[in-house]
Amino acid sequence: MKSYDESxxxxxxxxxxxxxxxxxxxMGDVQQFRDEQTALNNYNEALDLFRxxxxxxxxxxxxxAMGDIQSL
Numbered sequence: 001m002k003s004y005d006e007s008x009x010x011x012x013x014x015x016x017x018x019x020x021x022x023x024x025x026x027m028g029d030v031q032q033f034r035d036e037q038t039a040l041n042n043y044n045e046a047l048d049l050f051r052x053x054x055x056x057x058x059x060x061x062x063x064x065a066m067g068d069i070q071s072l
Contacts, residue, residue, distance in 0.1 A: 004023055004026060004027045008020055008023045008024065011023060018058070021046045022046075024042045024043070024046035025043065025061065028042035028046065028062075039065075043065055043066050043069075044066075046058070046062050047059060047063070047066075050062060
């Protein structure tokens with residue numbers, strides 16, 4: 001997860017919300033099988049960012065991933 005954390009920090013530093021959201025989504029995907037709450041936290045943050053940049057595909061993918069966790 002170290003590489004994800006580093007890339008997330010860099011994207012946040014340069015204000016690239018779309019790529020930050022993509023990293024958070026990926027982090028949630030990894031955490032989905034380790035720690036559901038951490039995954040949901042990452043997904044919620046990614047969802048806010050995708051909505052902020054009006055990326056409907058990203059929003060839909062995060063909502064699907066959240067549904068996958070909730071159906072377990």
